[in-house]
Amino acid sequence: METQILDIGEDSLSAAKNILEEDGLVAFPTETVYGLGADAFNGEAVKKIFEVKGRPQDNPLIVHVHKDYDIERIVCDIPSYSYKLAERYLPGPLTMVFKSRGRISPVVSCGLDTIGIRVPSHEGGQRFLKFVDMPIAAPSANISKHVSPVTAEHVYADFCGKIPLILNGGKCSGGIESTVLDCTGEVPCVLRSGLVTREMIAEVAGDCTVFVPKAGERVRSPGMKYKHYSPNCRTMLFEYERLEEAAAEYKKERAAGSRAYIMCDDGCAKRLLDKIPAEHMLLLGNSGEEIASNLYFKLREGERVADIIIAIAPEDRGGVMVGVMNRLTKACGG
Ligand code: TXA
Numbered sequence: 001m002e003t004q005i006l007d008i009g010e011d012s013l014s015a016a017k018n019i020l021e022e023d024g025l026v027a028f029p030t031e032t033v034y035g036l037g038a039d040a041f042n043g044e045a046v047k048k049i050f051e052v053k054g055r056p057q058d059n060p061l062i063v064h065v066h067k068d069y070d071i072e073r074i075v076c077d078i079p080s081y082s083y084k085l086a087e088r089y090l091p092g093p094l095t096m097v098f099k100s101r102g103r104i105s106p107v108v109s110c111g112l113d114t115i116g117i118r119v120p121s122h123e124g125g126q127r128f129l130k131f132v133d134m135p136i137a138a139p140s141a142n143i144s145k146h147v148s149p150v151t152a153e154h155v156y157a158d159f160c161g162k163i164p165l166i167l168n169g170g171k172c173s174g175g176i177e178s179t180v181l182d183c184t185g186e187v188p189c190v191l192r193s194g195l196v197t198r199e200m201i202a203e204v205a206g207d208c209t210v211f212v213p214k215a216g217e218r219v220r221s222p223g224m225k226y227k228h229y230s231p232n233c234r235t236m237l238f239e240y241e242r243l244e245e246a247a248a249e250y251k252k253e254r255a256a257g258s259r260a261y262i263m264c265d266d267g268c269a270k271r272l273l274d275k276i277p278a279e280h281m282l283l284l285g286n287s288g289e290e291i292a293s294n295l296y297f298k299l300r301e302g303e304r305v306a307d308i309i310i311a312i313a314p315e316d317r318g319g320v321m322v323g324v325m326n327r328l329t330k331a332c333g334g
């Protein structure tokens with residue numbers, strides 16, 4: 001199969017719609033990462049997502065809709081705090097889980113009676129969703145367990161020859177996947193951290209909990225139990241306080257002939273300037289938002305140039321950094 005990368009316009013959107021109507025898959029941009037989409041009403045099409053990704057059969061997909069779509073057609077029991085959250089944060093990187101009306105294909109939710117709904121803010125992504133005017137089931141457009149894609153080229157690297165069309169919307173600005181929020185209870189509960197933080201949700205909803213699985217307890221967001229986001233090279237992760245050890249590790253690897261690279265934020269890089277040449281650094285930036293935006297891009301760059309990525313965790317741990325650290329830890333083997 002030939003895989004086309006096309007800019008978003010009338011022709012490419014018509015092509016995308018045709019593909020979706022014939023049970024096919026289309027990759028499309030969102031503000032977080034690229035998605036690999038299928039018609040969410042069409043079980044046969046949705047099955048193909050699991051096949052091409054190599055995704056475990058018990059990890060449900062989320063459903064993407066345009067901003068004028070009436071989600072009450074597909075989910076019910078929407079609590080009042082969700083309307084407030086939607087008012088404030090949608091379109092945007094927040095996925096809300098509601099009770100399903102049973103109309104979306106059961107393949108999407110892997111047998112759960114709930115559905116995660118996402119309204120992305122990316123202009124090209126919105127245009128696509130509006131044009132096809134159907135709910136689109138989509139996980140991140142990467143081979144299962146690989147680093148999520150933030151450019152059309154990243155999607156191509158994983159799915160060349162396996163999907164017909166990638167809609168090109170440039171580099172995703174957000175950089176880590178949406179916050180997944182369980183909205184089936186009285187108090188919303190974060191199942192996966194992201195750019196819409198627990199604090200931002202609590203500010204609007206009055207309260208917000210974070211799901212932390214206890215040993216033996218069922219994982220409520222099934223995707224969280226799998227190894228994830230891993231580049232195709234060796235990785236190590238050091239705490240911020242242990243940057244000297246990271247530098248020593250770099251030196252040892254280089255001496256052994258390995259292409260070792262240090263991945264860290266800009267502040268940390270300054271402290272290492274006398275030990276690590278700038279061209280062997282994968283810089284993540286300064287603020288939490290900047291680091292989130294660069295993380296997958298730099299991990300993908302790293303796997304192309306490095307035998308080993310030696311990452312140093314940023315010092316700041318609040319807000320957006322909760323989600324960043326979750327990804328970084330998993331990328332480096334948990
Ligand atoms: O930003 C994003 O969310 C990206 C873009 C493409 O929209 N999508 C994405 O999808 O990250 P995916 O499939 O890689 O992650 C969806 C997460 C998984 O951890 C999954 O287990 C969880 O959402 N999830 C999906 N449906 C759920 C449900 N009904 N209840 C609880 N968790 C659910």
Ligand code: MG
Binds near residue numbers: 139140148
């Ligand atoms: Mg994913």
